[in-house]
Amino acid sequence: MLKKRLIFTLYYNDGGFYLSRNFRLQRVGDVRWLVDKFRFKSIGKFVDEIVILDVTRDTQGASKDNRFGNAVSYLMRETFVPLTIGGALRSLGDVKQCFHLGADKLLLNTPILNQPDLVHECVVHFGAQAVIAAIDVRREGKVYFSRIANAQANGLHLTEHLQIAAELGVGEVMVNSIDQDGTGNGFDMELVRQCMGIPVPLIVAGGAGKAEHFADILSLPGVDAAATGNLFNFIGKGFERVRAHLLEQGLPVRSVTL
Amino acid sequence: MVGIIDCKIGNIGSLHNALSYLGARVEIITRPDDLTDCQAVVLPGVGAFDPAMAAVESSGFAAGVKAYAEEHRPLLGICLGMQILTQGSDEGVLPGLGLFQGRAVNLRKLGCMGKVPHVGFNSVQSTTGDSGFIAGTSESDFYFVHSFGLPCSNLTGSSSIVEYQGAFFIAALHHENLFATQFHPEKSGDAGLILLEYFLSCSRSA
Numbered sequence: 001m002l003k004k005r006l007i008f009t010l011y012y013n014d015g016g017f018y019l020s021r022n023f024r025l026q027r028v029g030d031v032r033w034l035v036d037k038f039r040f041k042s043i044g045k046f047v048d049e050i051v052i053l054d055v056t057r058d059t060q061g062a063s064k065d066n067r068f069g070n071a072v073s074y075l076m077r078e079t080f081v082p083l084t085i086g087g088a089l090r091s092l093g094d095v096k097q098c099f100h101l102g103a104d105k106l107l108l109n110t111p112i113l114n115q116p117d118l119v120h121e122c123v124v125h126f127g128a129q130a131v132i133a134a135i136d137v138r139r140e141g142k143v144y145f146s147r148i149a150n151a152q153a154n155g156l157h158l159t160e161h162l163q164i165a166a167e168l169g170v171g172e173v174m175v176n177s178i179d180q181d182g183t184g185n186g187f188d189m190e191l192v193r194q195c196m197g198i199p200v201p202l203i204v205a206g207g208a209g210k211a212e213h214f215a216d217i218l219s220l221p222g223v224d225a226a227a228t229g230n231l232f233n234f235i236g237k238g239f240e241r242v243r244a245h246l247l248e249q250g251l252p253v254r255s256v257t258l
Numbered sequence: 259m260v261g262i263i264d265c266k267i268g269n270i271g272s273l274h275n276a277l278s279y280l281g282a283r284v285e286i287i288t289r290p291d292d293l294t295d296c297q298a299v300v301l302p303g304v305g306a307f308d309p310a311m312a313a314v315e316s317s318g319f320a321a322g323v324k325a326y327a328e329e330h331r332p333l334l335g336i337c338l339g340m341q342i343l344t345q346g347s348d349e350g351v352l353p354g355l356g357l358f359q360g361r362a363v364n365l366r367k368l369g370c371m372g373k374v375p376h377v378g379f380n381s382v383q384s385t386t387g388d389s390g391f392i393a394g395t396s397e398s399d400f401y402f403v404h405s406f407g408l409p410c411s412n413l414t415g416s417s418s419i420v421e422y423q424g425a426f427f428i429a430a431l432h433h434e435n436l437f438a439t440q441f442h443p444e445k446s447g448d449a450g451l452i453l454l455e456y457f458l459s460c461s462r463s464a
Contacts, residue, residue: 002372002422003379003399044447048379048401073271080276082401082445102271104304104403104445127305127338129375129403171375171405201377224378254379254399 003254004218005048005225006242007203008234010034010075012087014056015067019231021182023136023147025055028231031071037235044081045256046239051107051227054087072101084132090115095122107174109134110149112165113156123169132172132203133165137191139179144194147178158194166199173198174227177206184209184233187217187226196222209233211245218251260458261287261296265317267310268302268339276444280455290322298461299326302444303338307362307406308350310338320355327357330435332461337404340431340438349406357436359414362406365425372423375405379446380420382429387416389432391456398449400429400441407440435460 011018011025017034018025034040043050052075054068076083085098086107095118098106106126111118112133122131136147137158148155155161158175165173175195177188187207195202201224204217208228217226228234234242246253260282262270270286277284277300285292293299301323303310314320327333335343346354347362354361365374379399385392395418402420407427410419415433419426420440431438437457443450 001381002376002402003381005378076272077275078279080272080279080445080447080450082403082442083272099269100271102269102275104269104272104442125305125309128405129377130304171403172377199373200375201373224373 001252003048003252004223006046006214006239006246006253007049007051007225007227008043008047008239009051009053009205009227009229011229012052012054012056012068012071017231018055019182020229023178023181031074035075038239039236040075041078043239044079046243047081048254049082049084049225050076050079051084051086053107054085056087069101076102086134090118092118092121092125095126099126105130105132105172107132107134108170109136112161112168112170113148116168119168119170128169128171131170132174133168133170134174134176135161135165136176136178139177139188139191144191162195162198170200172201172203174203174205180207182230183207184230186213189216189220192217192220192223201225203227205229211242214242215246215249215251218246218253219249259283259285259296260461261285261292261299263299263301263319263323264288265310265313265319267313268304268337270302273300273302273336273444276451276454277458280451280458282458288317290318293322293326296331298332298334298458299323301333301335301339301342303336303342305338306349307338307341307347308352311342311350311352311354314342315352324355324357327436332435332457333357333437334457335438336444337440337442340440341406341408343436343438344408347406358431358433358438359412360408362408365405365407365422365427368407368409368425368427370423370425375403376407376422377403380422380441382418383421383426385416385418387432389416391432391437391453391460392416392418392430394453394456395430395439397452398446400439400443400446400450402441404440
């Protein structure tokens with residue numbers, strides 16, 4: 001039976017790794033800090049996938065400097081789980097660079113609306129399974145809007161945004177709650193209801209603070225994976241405890257190979 | 259030495275890391291001539307069938323790999339690399355290398371009621387044959403990411419079968435010197451490393 005996934009998202013910015021809270025970034029440490037504090041050599045036993053986003057401003061993906069590439073290689077050299085890379089991918093050249101760095105999948109956010117041709121090209125060239133549409137979502141009352149980069153106003157209704165992503169043929173969708181992001185208060189369960197019925201796997205992000213939050217969100221049908229980028233709440237043996245809790249709760253997750 | 263075929267159709271970084279981690283001397287090979295020096299060869303692949311198959315053809319690896327396989331030297335196809343070793347795929351029109359019987363079809367056609375692609379860790383449902391490699395696939399969860407799969411009929415050799423939302427399809431194949439996995443052993447943690455180690459051990463004894 002197909003297992004539900006636990007995903008660790010890392011925000012890289014100009015040589016460091018960052019914590020995001022309601023989409024404001026705070027520097028936490030460098031790659032060595034990360035490898036040390038999260039016991040990266042064994043992290044693959046406890047998280048199913050790793051996402052690394054280069055959120056460095058003022059550099060386009062194509063000009064991703066060697067430091068980003070070096071950080072990625074350093075993190076992944078003994079970690080044998082799937083890797084997704086994202087952040088400011090604006091051309092096929094940027095995308096190829098990600099695969100060159102060892103990515104299995106791309107996370108595309110802005111291009112879903114602004115560069116549908118690029119998204120389509122990625123799907124055709126690398127397959128739907130290699131393209132994840134990321135949608136950042138803000139809640140206003142009972143309505144969910146997507147956030148559009150560099151725009152003051154709210155974007156589309158979430159359902160509309162999901163529809164566009166589906167029509168582009170992406171292989172997965174990751175919805176990230178801006179309101180819950182980095183709070184540790186738990187995932188937005190209501191957000192999931194808004195995403196029911198999408199034809200591809202759904203990854204929910206934003207708000208994880210403890211093991212129980214993962215159990216809550218992953219127990220919902222329609223949720224295929226849950227992601228966290230919280231660099232404090234799952235430090236040390238955090239992910240080991242999350243996985244143990246999920247297994248204890250009888251959730252369908254990958255068992256730990258000892 | 260172990261060769262990883264690079265036709266620009268797959269991500270070879272993690273495969274290179276995994277095989278090196280296991281102590282193998284790994285070379286990325288970009289010309290069919292390089293197959294001569296390999297004790298074992300891996301054909302990785304992701305993406306759509308026809309662009310990948312076209313790359314395998316135009317690089318000369320189609321003929322090269324067939325000749326290599328006919329000499330009974332160990333070959334492992336991974337994911338799309340496995341499908342390339344079959345007779346073809348409904349995803350495209352180009353013929354595969356035909357080293358394994360069968361052709362890939364959309365998971366929907368196999369009766370899949372769930373979301374496609376099939377993404378994530380899944381466990382093998384049953385196995386046939388007496389291969390140690392195949393036995394190794396039934397021990398743990400492996401990482402799958404694909405929309406097309408190989409039906410379970412008309413196969414030669416040993417195989418393991420996985421189920422996803424009502425569809426049954428091939429997770430791994432082993433026949434003599436030919437190995438193939440639909441899943442990614444190089445992204446399946448320790449369980450995947452064990453399988454790769456098994457493949458390497460076959461190449462050492464070959």
